Amino acid sequence: MSDVRYPFTAIVGMADLRLGLLLNAVSPAVGGVLVRGEKGTAKSTMVRALAGLLPAIAVAEGCRFACDPAAPDPQCPDAPHPAGAEHRPARLVELPVGVTEDRIVGSLDLEQALAQGVKAYEPGLLAQAHRGVLYIDEVNLLQDHVVDLLLDAAAMGRSYVEREGVSVRHAARFLLVGTMNPEEGELRPQLLDRFGLTVEIAATRDPAERAEVVRRRLAYDADPAGFAARYQAAERALAQRIEAARVLLPQVELGDPALRQITAVCAAFEVDGLRADIVMARTAVALAAWDGRTAVTEEDVRTAARLALPHRRRRNPFDAPGLDEEQLDRTLAEHAEPEEPTDPEPTDPEPTDPGPDGPADGGSDGPGGGGGAPDPAAGPDVPPTGAEAEAEADAPSATPQLPAPAPAPGRESAPVAAGDPYRTRLFKVPGTGHGAQGRRSPAETDAGQTVRARRPAGPLTRLHLTATLQAAAPHQHARGRTGRALLLRQDDFREQVRKGREANLVLFVVDASGSMAARQRMTAVKGAVLSLLMDAYQRRDKIGLITFRGTGAELALPPTSSVEVGAARLAQLPTGGRTPLAAGLLRAHEVLRLERLRDPRRRPLLVVVTDGRATGGRTALAEAGRAAALLAAQGTAAVVLDCESGPVRLGLARTLAGQLHATAVTLDELRAEGVAALVQAHRSPSLRKAA
Known part of the structure; x- marks a missing residue:
């Protein structure tokens, strides 16, 4: 596979997805994008293409956590930082479906920490994604506790690792993008709510547009570098527009009328909590900056609602995300800033020439005149025809209807x-399983109540401290212990066995x-x-x-x-x-x-x-x-x-x-x-x- 990314500007259609990604590139505080759609709709292609548009970042020299040299993280494990800085592109970090908790937040070498007192920490994917893009393909297939870790880090901008009293924390601010195919399972509503925006996409049904998609893809596969070069100017212009919008963002004003519309829309659609109001406000501000304006308009609020509210309106797992745009327009109109009334200047009526045939407007003297049409409410009863007859036939009858008999066993x-x-x-x-974490049957899981200890079969991840000390204690004299510290060997370490529930x-x-x-x-x-x-x-x-x-x-x-x-x-x-x-x-x-x-x-x-x-x-x-x-x-x-x-x-x-x-x-x-x-x-x- 080629290392040359498919250009963002070469992707055909998908305007909402394009806009949602760009708004998050302008303002990562929007909270990321969840892309819902059928397979084969270029979800992953567009997300990977976005990373090439993000401005390069300055990083403190030698920092594994991408600290900004102008404002380094005081809790960074690599602090203090040297005075130098280096520039590099923003990273795109992809999260595999089978990822483990230690791979996400990083891992501590507990054996080294206990035996030598050294805090040996290996950064995880959240550290790599800091100030870049974290991309989760098929986010709905991740285990719940993994998704919780990711979304908590995205909300707080910080990652924590806690292992038996050893603690490490570092900054983790990134653009979070998740993709999913709804046919393979839904996210829980509370997890859906943690994504700032959601976009529904589907393959176009226009043959000409589909042909253009195929044409461009074949051209890219044949010559990736040459294909990307043809879009280089458009890519550069789009990257410059993102950077300009980032500079303009702090100057955008969210006025009281726009804020009133945002809160009114969220209340009208009965979304839970206040996160939707905040996300809508941030999205509307980013829209204004993207268009080069310093004031939020009603159209910004409307677009922000279309992107931020559909996935927050689900009340049970069988509800499909959606938004009633007629209700949205009514709510915006009801809470729009009233226009100041202006008194029209009085004007004299212009004389009209009735002409030889009578009044200019035709009066009510002919069947074609404006006042000559019969009033259905006052006119005589006439038999209905056409659509009226069909509507009348569908109306409920005053005669009570008997219930339909049950069909015979041989009929459908x-x-x-x-x-x-x-x-x-x-x-x-019954019994104890070892399946994926869930909420039904008893099982040994990564989370749950600790029930016993055992020797680890692989790398130690869940240290059972008491059992480890009990295993090491009888051998201290034979090992020549002279000080207060315990002398630990590999065979002494024990791990926790936790009992929870499986799916x-x-x-x-x-x-x-x-x-x-x-x-x-x-x-x-x-x-x-x-x-x-x-x-x-x-x-x-x-x-x-x-x-x-x-x-x-x-x-x-x-x-x-x-x-x-x-x-x-x-x-x-x-x-x-x-x-x-x-x-x-x-x-x-x-x-x-x-x-x-x-x-x-x-x-x-x-x-x-x-x-x-x-x-x-x-x-x-x-x-x-x-x-x-x-x-x-x-x-x-x-x-x-x-x-x-x-x-x-x-x-x-x-x-x-x-x-x-x-x-x-x-x-x-x-x-x-x-x-x-x-x-x-x-x-x-x-x-x-x-x-």
Whole structure:
């Protein structure tokens, strides 16, 4: 791959992303940009291109933390600094998805610190990104505690490393840019809020524009240096404009009228907290500086709202970011600075010549005159035609309508809406896992309560001080200790073992056959699954969705972190047809087998949503039992959501739960309210600790 960056000015379209990045280049206090969009839309290309436009920075000689020689950080680990300075380009630091906490904030050599009293610190990525750009591709795939570290550093402008009483801190101010594909999972709302701006992008559908994108990319691949040279003048001009806007920024005035509009807009859209108001104010000021002005205008406020508010309006994980621009315009108009009224000078009316045919305006004497049109409100009733007839036909009738009958089991019905989500019971996978940090099942994690100590298998990162001293103490005499300091050896060091919670793979297997097709029943079932999806989102799980109906089972949603996509697939789910229960369970067995190969540390939780019926009588039920036995043999933790209703119940779902070694709950028992009274009655061997 060529070392020559693709020029920023050569990128076609994406005006909002271009503007959001440039505003942060002018004023890093805006708080960074989150770029949301489908794959293959040049998100990474544009971010990397931006780094080439940033002005060069002066750095204190020999400082690993890029301190400004004019105002060095008094807490810099490399202080005091020599008098000299060097100039270098602003850095672009890219954060890999699998990054560890020590790689981000830096690492302390605890063995050297304890044995020799030397504070040996290796700077991390935050130190490298100081006064540059920190780029996080696929930020939504990072672990939560890693994202917390990054956003805290971005908000405070400082990074901290604390290890067993050894402390290091340094400045970490950078332009934070994150990209994500929403189909692969969403960020939590509180993390979304920490990004200053957000931009939604999608590939253009204009063939001519797409052709120009391909043409430029092929030209760059063929001759990167030559292609970049053709845009060198435009790149230089854009870099100069960024630098000029930075100089002008302190002179921009945010007047009371503009500030009143900013706060009114944030209040009208009911955003939480005051961070949105501050970000909007900083963005509007940066917009004015970018345009070479020293006063903020209403258009600056409107643009700032479009960039700073959409991602702050989400109330649950199933809400897509967005902004009602009509409401925005109304709010801005209501709180605009009133114009001073001016009294018009009186003028004499000009005489008109009525001409030979009467009044100049035609009066009301003809069918074409201004006053001759009939008034629909006062005129006689006439039969409606065209659009009026269609509208009248759609109006509610005074005659009460009978509810539509449930479709026959062999017919497909249109999707029905899900019921309102609610808080559900917590189901856990038994035992102790080692998966990604989350909020569901017990696991050994990087964060959590320290439960024991052990010898480290690799580099020591979480020192267990007490256990280390206990291991070293019996050998001090043999090692010839004479002073107060302990003599430590490599074998003495112990690390902490912490117990927290992990995220799991929650795989839903949903019966969408005709036996589930009664509208009220399916609304309740979808509401229950939606509630479990909400629970999976809050516990950081991956989810998957299998549906079975007709002649087989379908993987409607491959395992993903995006519960938003799962909710959308659930909403579109039709019902009807036969009930191939065994096919649904076998498909689940195959999906889980493949997921164990892809991610062996992530333990699954199977949620089967069914009334237990199967088309084909006893033979079909026997096949379903054999499929359930396969899943049970794998040790798959499972829950059966019993959807059977009516006065006569066969108990088939509970029979299936027994074959799966799973717990069975009804729709009513799924709710968190009153769980304590239900736990003992509905425990199963595989989930004995889960209820």
